[in-house]
Amino acid sequence: MRIFVFLFLALSFAGVSAASETEPSVGDLLREADQVRTSDLARFDALLHDLDALAESATAIERERVRLLQAHRLITRGRSEEAVVVLRDVIAEPAGAANKFLAGSMLANTHAITRRFELALHALDAMLAGQSDVEDKDILHRGLLVAAIVYNQVGEFRLGLHYAERVLDDTPLGRSRCAAENLVHEARNGLKERVDVARAMESVQVCEAEREPILAGFSRTYVAEMLAEDGKLEDAVALLEGYLSVVERAGYPLLIGQYHAMLAEHRMKLGDIEAAEQHARHAVSSTSSLASALPLVVAYRTLYEVAEHRQDPELALATYRLYAQADKAHFNDVKSREMAYQVVRHQTQQQAQQIELLNERNTVLELQQRVTEQRAQNTGLIVMLLVVLLASIGFWAYRTKRVQMRLRRMAEVDMLTGIGNRHHFTQRAERALAQCARAGEDAVLVMFDLDHFKLINDRFGHAAGDCALRHVAAACVPLCRPVDCFGRLGGEEFGILLPGCDLATGRRLAEDCIARFAEIHTADCGHVFEVTASFGVTNSAVSGYDLTRMLSHADRALYRAKRGGRNRVCVFETSLDAVALSLASAAMPTGDGADPDAAGVDAWKQGVAVG
Structure with a gap:
């Protein structure tokens, strides 16, 4: 699943200005400031200074539009907290419905950029409640597009598709149509629906006409995905390589990484190992600072496959660890x-x-x-x-x-297994560790992951997999004391924290779990299969009382158990796991490929644009 985000800053104040302008000089300055705010920042700052000087002669609506432009400038300078204060003031006492709607959309967008999605959704609800009072279609379209962006970001693609199609049904012009088409393709891609290739190519033309190379670039990726699904890998590669130079000139790291990652994956399938490796390394170089980016996951997976193909086990192990870390961060x-x-x-x-x-x-x-x-x-x-x-x-x-x-x-509670979910487990475990730290008691963390669980799902169906998870939880519950913390951390991964216990106790519990799993009968699941798991164990004496560190150490031990043949227990050992970690760190790209502004770009792409 790929999340599509773009910087949506064009608020188009000019249409509102013409409707309510009372003094031409103020209106002219507002229109010019709106036109140059992304292309000539020096002129934009000068215009804001002139507008401040004319504040007494401006109407209430014009003064609010000046404040919205000031908030826009604060956001582009990275001063989001100050912009939030300005936007909330405008929303609290608006001089017009259009200004309140614009401020609401900018507030939702700003919160999404700073990764505060709960606040973004609350702001979005408040903004959409006033949409019926907005008469300007262009302003309404931009607010609805912000809603589509935010809902796509949080995985609610049905809602994102709904708002993007509402804009398209209202015959938008120019950039709004380009953005809406891209959001429709992104939502359908997130819903695992087939993207209309002809429509995607049409949206490419619309975006190119509006001089939006980044949006056009994303539309081509949807076309390339459809060609690859249809078995036309060479056509997909030709499309991506044909526009690779255009994308690289646009300078957007995440899009560049996306193109190289897709090319690496397709070249690997075509058997062109050298080209696959080259594109994968370019993808890593472009997105290495974006720890949760999907292109980084695809690139590391391709590099792992290249190492496997060349029968280089040491490199394969190092790249696989990088792939696993990137995949987990993305998830x-x-x-x-x-x-x-x-x-x-x-x-x-x-x-x-x-x-x-x-x-x-x-x-x-x-x-x-x-x-x-x-x-x-x-x-x-x-x-x-x-x-x-x-x-x-x-x-x-x-x-x-x-x-x-x-x-x-x-x-x-995890509704499938009836035990604690990850959030509840984390809360209980952190409290228990804090109490152990105060009392000077030891604590043990046992993590385990079911072996070949994907094979169970693929072979017998997800109902059988869910049945196996319930059996596993039921088998572990009798082994836990009331003070122990037992929870499902995600998928087929579980964790047990044992306050007041030493490392030997944790290992014995893990071995008891293995024995109990061997006695599980899966006939009631509709199929008969073996249930095993790999365990990683650590304690506070080695990892300290920080839950995140303990989870990390137990996870490393768990992965060592996986590599050691599965269905076994491995205790975290500083020397062994530190070596594995140093190998993974040495493989990370450094030097000229790093972008000091990559974090801001990630927020721009994965957050949502200022609207």
Whole structure:
């Protein structure tokens, strides 16, 4: 899955300015500032200074547009926190619906750029609530495109597709159409739907006409993917190599890395080992500072395949470790964005329930007032109404408590296995480690990963794989004490933290788990197969009381167990794992390929543009 992001800064204030301009000099300066804000920063700064001097003669709407331009300048300078303050002030007391909508879209975009996706989604909800009040179609289109970008970022591709197609259905012009077409292709790609090649090529032409080489470059990658899926690898390679120089001139590292990574993958399949290696190394050089970028994963995987093809086990091991690290970083990044949406959705549901409860309470209070007024007339009626009142309060309190307990369980329990999820495991483990550190007690972390789990899914189906995960969890639960922390960390990976235990105890528990897994009968899963796992064990005496460090050390030991033949226990050993780590570090690209602004570019691409 590839996430498409672009810098969406064109707010087009000119259309609004023409509609409400009261003093030509201020309006002219606003229009010129809007035109040069991305092409001539020196002139843009001078225009902002002139607009500040004319603030007293400007209308309220014009002064707000000046503040939005100032916020835009703060964002381009990397001063996002200051820009957020300005945008929130505009939203709090807007002089017009269009300004409030623009400020909301910029706020959502700014939060996404800084990787605060929960805040971005909250800002997006507030912005979309006012879309019916926006009359300018171009401003409305840009806000809807920001919504499509953010929803694609958090993995809600259905919503992203919905808002992008809403823009296209409204016959947008120029850059908005180019951006909307790219967002549609990205959403369909994320939904695993086939991209329309003819439509993608048409969007390339639209973006080229608008002088948007980066957006056009992404559209070509969708075409190349479809050609590769159809078995036309040579056509895909020809398309990518034909425009590689254009993409490299555009200077966007993530797009350059994407082209080289795809070329490396396709060249490898065509048997051109030298070209595959060359493109893979170019991809690593372009995206090495973007730790969670998908092109980096593809490039390291190709380099690993090249080493395997050349029968170089030492290089293959080093590149495989780099591939595994990049793949894990990419997976964690995707999941963190998806989790942000789930958290916001749950918060919204809880707020709606709280509002409903408050409405009920207001109703009850009105009934109380009526009862008080009728008390002198009918005492029996008062008693009856009080009973109704108490019953209503009790019912809603009971219902609210049930909802809260259900939401808490959803937040803490892995619904497939019934044990703690990664978030709950992390919270409990960190508290337990802090207590052990204060008491001077030892603690052991056991991590294990099911062997050949993908083969089980591929051969017997995901239902059989889910059944195996439930069996594994059930087998481990009796071995854990109430104070132990047991959770599913993700996929087929589990973790057990044993406070107050030494390394030998952790190893014995891991060996007991292996024995219990050997006794698992999978007939009720619909198929009979063997369930085994590889274990990595470390303790606080070696790794300290930091959970992240312990997980890292246990993970290294686990990978050593995998490499050692699986279905075994490996204890973290500083000397062995440090050597493996140094080999992986030595293989990382350094020197001229590093880009000091790569982190900002990553935020630009993977966050969302300022809107």
